[in-house]
Amino acid sequence: MSTDSGSLPGVSAVIPAYNYAHFLSAAIDSILQQDYPNVHIIVVDDGSKDNTAEVVAKYGDKVEYVYQDNAGLPASRNTGIRAAKTPFVAFLDADDLWLPNLVSQCIGVFADNDDSLGIVAGKFVRVDPEGKPYGKVTRDDDFYGFYRPEDIILKQRFGASAVMVRREVFDEVGFFDVSLTSSEDRDMWIRIGAKYKGYLTEDVLGYVRNHPNSMSKHSDRMKQNMRAVIRKARASDVIPKYNYPFWLRVIAFNMFQCAWMYFDERRYVRASVELTKSLLTWPFIVGCADLDEPPLFRIRALRRFLWAIVAGPRRPKNA
Known part of the structure; x- marks a missing residue:
């Protein structure tokens, strides 16, 4: 992109990382390869016991490194949000990847709408541990455009690794719920959707990696947290x-x-x-x-x- 980065709104890319050093370089590189120049990378090391710090150090001042004692994924994202100094915050899990046009696509949607639009998300494709796509879009092929809170309450429509949010939104709706050990992203999207418009792009903007240590592989924990999110949504009376x-x-x-x-x-x-x-x-x-x-x-x-x-x-x- 030839436009001077100073004339474009800044985006903070928050990567929460816990013992995923072997995936982290690929995640960081996918951000550095964006066709949008004004992106600030923040890696939040959630008390990793591997060489996460060494991986980040190799990038020098291209990546901001924030360390915290182990507190979980929602707390790591919250730390990244607090560290962000840009108008927009986007998220990428340490084992996932962005496609090169994710930031420019999301910023383009925000530019075409007013401040009532609080969140833009992209579709994603699952990939194997080596990063090879399985080939199928994993969320509803025909579901895109503006969505309602009930759409997310009924079914998780997108993950956290292809999402951009106005930074000011978190000042109104609060941060990720640290009592949830999974599905905290769905809870956040519902809360944002209750106060702001949300938009899901038609295009695939990210890759989500399937591997044995993925959080989505723990069904009992997933069930408990999914039910907690549904209870919270019902108690909020958004529907x-x-x-x-x-x-x-x-x-x-x-x-x-x-x-x-x-x-x-x-x-x-x-x-x-x-x-x-x-x-x-x-x-x-x-x-x-x-x-x-x-x-x-x-x-x-x-x-x-x-x-x-x-x-x-x-x-x-x-x-």
Whole structure:
């Protein structure tokens, strides 16, 4: 981009890092390769025991390094927000990657709207531990544009690693909830959506890395925190508490999601129980198009879960 960086609004890119030194260089490099010049990188080291500090030191004054005692991912993001001195803050987890146009795309959307727009997010593609894309956009292909708080309450539509927020928004809605050990980003997007407009781009702007140590691999913890976020949203009255059809639908779909997490851990009985509870909670068609799911997706999933129980644990092909 040929425009002088001084004439462009600054963006702080916050990378919370905990024992991910082996991924961190790729994350930092993906920010340095942005086609938008006015980006300040802040790495928040959350008490790492690996060589995270050494990795950051190699970049010199290109990266600001902030160390804190281990306090968790939400606290690390909050530390980064407090350190940010720019009008916009964007987030990238240490094991993920930005595409080169993420910042320019998000800034462009902000430039086309007034201050009522508080957050812009991009779609992402999952990649393997080596960074090779699996090929499928992981959030709803047809869901983009301005979204409502109920869209995020019903289903997580985007992750934290392709999101930009006006810095002043956090002064009004507060920081990430440190009592949550996952799903704290979804909680934040709901809170922002209750006071500001939100926009999801049609384009893929980031890569999210799948690997064994990923936080999303812990289903019991994910379930507990997802339910806590739903309870917080209902208590906030952003959608009236007496809108029982909506909230039953939210819980039913969350149970469906939890069922798949248990299935992926080969806890087939637990998965079947959770899915049965989903059907009993809201036996009607939950809605396919706006959830990016195929027709009768819960019935089809239950059939697969029950078959897994009957067939027993999967065995390696060469066993």
